[in-house]
Amino acid sequence: MKRRLPPLNALRAFEAAARHESFKAAAEELSVTPAAVGHQIRTLEDFLGIELFLRLNRSVELTERARRVLPGLSASFDAMVDALSVLDDPxxxxxxxxxxxxxxxxxxxxxxxxxxxxxxxxxxxxxxxxxxxxxxxxxxxxxxxxxxxxxxxxxxxxxxLDDTIMPAASPSLLSNEDPITSPADLARFPLVHDDSLRFDPMTPDWRSWLTAAGVDDIVDWRRGAHFSFADHALQAAIDGVGIVLARRSIAHQDISEGKLIPLFEAEQPLTMxxxxxxxxxxxxxxxxxxxxxxxxxxxxx
Missing domain, CATH: 3.40.190.10 (Periplasmic binding protein-like II)
Known part of the structure; x- marks a missing residue:
């Protein structure tokens, strides 16, 4: 029996849109416009003679028949990638x-x-x-x-590797100040905030760390600069911008080289x-x- 397959581009557009349940996300993955994805899916629907998506006001939803075919189609695309991998340069x-x-x-x-x-x-x-x-x-x-x-x-x-978190500062920031002997002394310094793990509510930030230390009424956790990447926050602390809650794993090199000094002895373990x-x-x-x-x-x- 002769195989009669839909156009490959239409199948790719459907598989991506079905996985994401979004024409926009599929368009970003395939580097085309959402309109192009929509056109390819309509081509596939015309070819098959069935509706694959319910077009809602602000979203799309897979029909039950489309939902049943998605796992096999995704597996087929993965199998094609694996098959072509044999062509890789030895x-x-x-x-x-x-x-x-x-x-x-x-x-x-x-x-x-x-x-x-x-x-x-x-x-x-x-x-x-x-x-x-x-x-x-x-x-x-x-x-x-x-x-x-x-x-x-x-x-x-x-x-x-497991990880811990601890306050750390550069020697230059500490050199002109009285020694830090307790968490309450942090009130004299600006803070540096690493926002890279904000998606995890179990990861301590300055607010929870100061609360656990019993000084949240003395040290204002709102102060200081925020950074979306952990290495940027560490570099800011190294440059004297403020005191950072550092992860031991990625601060290890800077601590061993004396660029950062851990404050206090306690390190708090992370859940990740x-x-x-x-x-x-x-x-x-x-x-x-x-x-x-x-x-x-x-x-x-």
Whole structure:
């Protein structure tokens, strides 16, 4: 029997729009306009002779028949990506493409890569830094390092590193002031706010930290500069802008080099950790095992 398939572009537009339940989000993924997505979906609906979406006032909703076909169609596109991967340049088998968040890349991973290069000279690392979760197949990612709770369905996961948080300041900020001996002394200094983990209500910010220390009526948590990236907040503290609530993982290098000084002895553990993740079919590849084991050894050290 001769196969009679709809146009591939129409199928791609439908699969993306159905996954997101949004023409706009599908358009952003496919680098086209929402109108173009809508046109392709109407082409597919005309071809199939059925309605795939209910057009509502401000949104779209999948019909029940469209919802049933989506898993198989998504799996088919993933299978095509996997099939085409055999065409990859054989010389690329020595490359390890790692997705991670920018702050971890800059402050933790990159300063250690020279040691990986010495231990594994036959492998080359490519860093793909983004705050978004990687799509391993679409983005050609081999493995990922993420900060979270380790729940990543469909992936093989290993914990790399737990983390803590603590106040820290630059020596220059502290040099012209009386010593800080208690949290109440923070009232004399500006604060630096790291907003990168505001999505997690369990992560302490200055307000909750000062409340736990019993000085929220003495130190105004509203004061100070805000930064959306953790490494930017650390750099601001290094430059004397104020005192930051620093994550030990990404502040470690700056503390060891004397650029930041931890204040007080107590460090508060975080509920989230750093995790190494990869797709099951790559988990046993020698290059992935080598990089994973090196990460675990570095974190343990």
């Amino acid at each position: 010389d690329e088998t020595n490359v390890i493409t790692v997705s991670t968040v920018p702050s971890f890349a800059v402050k933790w991973l990159i300063p250690r890569l020279e040691r990986f290069n010495r231990a594994y000279p036959d492998y080359d690392i490519r860093i793909s830094a983004s705050i978004d979760m990687a799509d391993f197949r679409r983005d050609h990612i081999d493995c990922s390092i993420r900060f979270g709770r380790g729940v990543y369905p469909g992936l093989k996961v290993w914990k790399i 950790s750093y995790w190494f993740a990869t797709v099951p079919e790559k988990a046993e590849q020698p290059r992935i095992i080598a990089f994973r084991d090196w990460l675990l050894a570095e974190a343990a050290e």
